[in-house]
Every structure is written in C-alpha cells, then in structure tokens.
Amino acid sequence: MTDPTPGLPNWVDLGTADLADATRFYTRLFGWEADVSGEEYGGYTTFRLDGRAAAGAGPLFGEGQPTAWSTYVSTDDADAVAARVEAAGGKVLVAPFDVMYQGRMAAFLDQAGAAFSVWQPGTMKGADIFDVPGSLAWSELVTRDVDGSAAFYGAVFGWVAREMWVRGMPYLVWELAGETVAGMQVMDETWPQDLPPHWMIYFAADDCDDTAAHAQSLGGRVARAPSDSPIGRYAVLEDPQGGLFSVLHNLTV
The missing domain is CATH 3.10.180.10 (2,3-Dihydroxybiphenyl 1,2-Dioxygenase, domain 1)
Structure with a gap:
C-alpha cells in the first residue's frame, strides 16, 4: 500500500x-x-x-x-x-x-x-482495502453546527464544506484539493436533543437489507431501518455492546 x-x-x-x-x-x-x-x-x-x-x-x-x-x-x-x-x-x-x-x-x-x-x-499505514463489501466506504460528520464545523475542519485539515446535489437531493460534502473526502449531515429538530454530534462510519454492503437482518440474527440491533438517501441505501446498526455503525450499498458521491 x-x-x-x-x-x-x-x-x-x-x-x-x-x-x-x-x-x-x-x-x-x-x-x-x-x-x-x-x-x-x-x-x-x-x-x-x-x-x-x-x-x-x-x-x-x-x-x-x-x-x-x-x-x-x-x-x-x-x-x-x-x-x-x-x-x-x-x-x-x-x-x-x-x-x-x-x-x-x-x-x-x-x-x-x-x-x-x-x-x-509508521509501519502501519491504516486500512488497505476500501469500497468493497465489508470495508470502509464513507465517513460522515453529523452535527448541529455547520458553520462552526466548516471553520474548524478548514483550519485543522484544509477541508472545504460544499453543498452538492446527489440523486436530486442536497448533500454537504467535505473536499480537499477538489476531491471529496467525507460527508456532513445536519442534525435538525427531528434528531434527539440528547444525541451529541459525532462521526458516523459506513461499511460497504452488497445488500443493505440483508446485512441489517444478519446483524440482528447475531445479536445486534437495527437503529435505523434500511432506507434510501442521497449517498445510497443505508442502515444504522448497533452491535451487541452498543457500538453504532452504518452499512451502505452503492455509494453515489
């Protein structure tokens, strides 16, 4: 790598x-x-x-x-x-x-x-497989403070927050030197007030619905049922210890 x-x-x-x-x-x-x-x-x-x-x-x-x-x-x-x-x-x-x-x-x-x-x-570079089922496909900041986050990550990493239209829907992305590196989702009034801002990770899946069902059979929980979004079909899952993550089929950004 x-x-x-x-x-x-x-x-x-x-x-x-x-x-x-x-x-x-x-x-x-x-x-x-x-x-x-x-x-x-x-x-x-x-x-x-x-x-x-x-x-x-x-x-x-x-x-x-x-x-x-x-x-x-x-x-x-x-x-x-x-x-x-x-x-x-x-x-x-x-x-x-x-x-x-x-x-x-x-x-x-x-x-x-x-x-x-x-x-x-150092000797460990990080992940060396991406965008195939079972590997990291996408990272997304979920926050209520879009303007503050744009300033913060711009100062720390040089990222630029931009709005894109994906599948006919608006979506915020982070770019670095013109390349898309991650996403950003706005926490509006529909989000629980006690849920803090966080980074969500998405693992690629061949079939989002089947993967969600499989997670349940293994003792996990479906925190958000499979649904379509600007970036593809996804589900939010919770492992048996409470760790939240998402699975995503057909990333479109």
Whole structure:
C-alpha cells in the first residue's frame, strides 16, 4: 500500500466493552479475520478482509467509556494537528503518542464536541482495502453546527464544506484539493436533543437489507431501518455492546 494522503480518513477502530463478543459479531457479519496482537498492544485486534487490514478493535481503558467506533484522519504530523485543534476551538482528549513503531496517534473533540482521531503512519499505514463489501466506504460528520464545523475542519485539515446535489437531493460534502473526502449531515429538530454530534462510519454492503437482518440474527440491533438517501441505501446498526455503525450499498458521491 502506498502512503495514505494526509487529510483523508484512513482508519477506523472500535473501543468495546467486550472484545471477544465484538470479534464474534463482526467476523460473522463481514467475513473478517481477526489478527490479535501481543500483550504489549493490549490485545488490539486488526480485522482483515482477504488478508488486508479493514478495521481494528480494542478494549476500553477508561471507566464509564462507551463502546464506540472512531474515525482516524491521516496526517504526517500529529503534533501539528493537535496545535491546530486547540487554536480552532477544539479539545485534545489524548495527546499525540507513539504506538511502538506502528505510528503516532492522537484523539480530539471538534468545536461542537464530535470525537475524531488522527493517525500518523509508521509501519502501519491504516486500512488497505476500501469500497468493497465489508470495508470502509464513507465517513460522515453529523452535527448541529455547520458553520462552526466548516471553520474548524478548514483550519485543522484544509477541508472545504460544499453543498452538492446527489440523486436530486442536497448533500454537504467535505473536499480537499477538489476531491471529496467525507460527508456532513445536519442534525435538525427531528434528531434527539440528547444525541451529541459525532462521526458516523459506513461499511460497504452488497445488500443493505440483508446485512441489517444478519446483524440482528447475531445479536445486534437495527437503529435505523434500511432506507434510501442521497449517498445510497443505508442502515444504522448497533452491535451487541452498543457500538453504532452504518452499512451502505452503492455509494453515489
């Protein structure tokens, strides 16, 4: 795999309250193989699809921390990103640190409270399979503060927020150097008031409806039934530990 482009999402991983059961659920749902690291990495698991890294998972370390998926944006300087996050009104949750020789990472909150991370590649570049069933297909910021987010991510990564018409419907996208890198969905009054802004990850699926049904059969929950959207047919699912993620068929952006 060539080095990932700085400023593009390049990895996702799950912090989970039950790594063994999460491994059972996701390997059966997506056909992943679990590659478990040594004790020095706390049992961190790399999920592989056709032998290539698709996503990761590890245990929770903070008391009261919820099970959740994290989005990582590639960078060539995690420390510089941390400085820009603070200058733009965000918060450094986990200061940049080295993960052995694999790379360097940090975790943040944006100006509205949405969590995201960065990965500065070492020997581990990030995901090396995308856009096929069972791999990362799309990342989307869900927020109530569109203007603030446009300013924040523009300052941190150089992203530009633009409105596009997709399948005859308006949709907000993030662009970097003219290329689409992610999406943005506005949380209007129909969203629960207690739901915080967040980054949603989408895994590609051959059949969104079948994948949602399969997730239920494995002990998961369908949080939003399969439906059509500007970016394709999707469903929001919840794993047995409460981790939310989406599956998407036929990305159209």
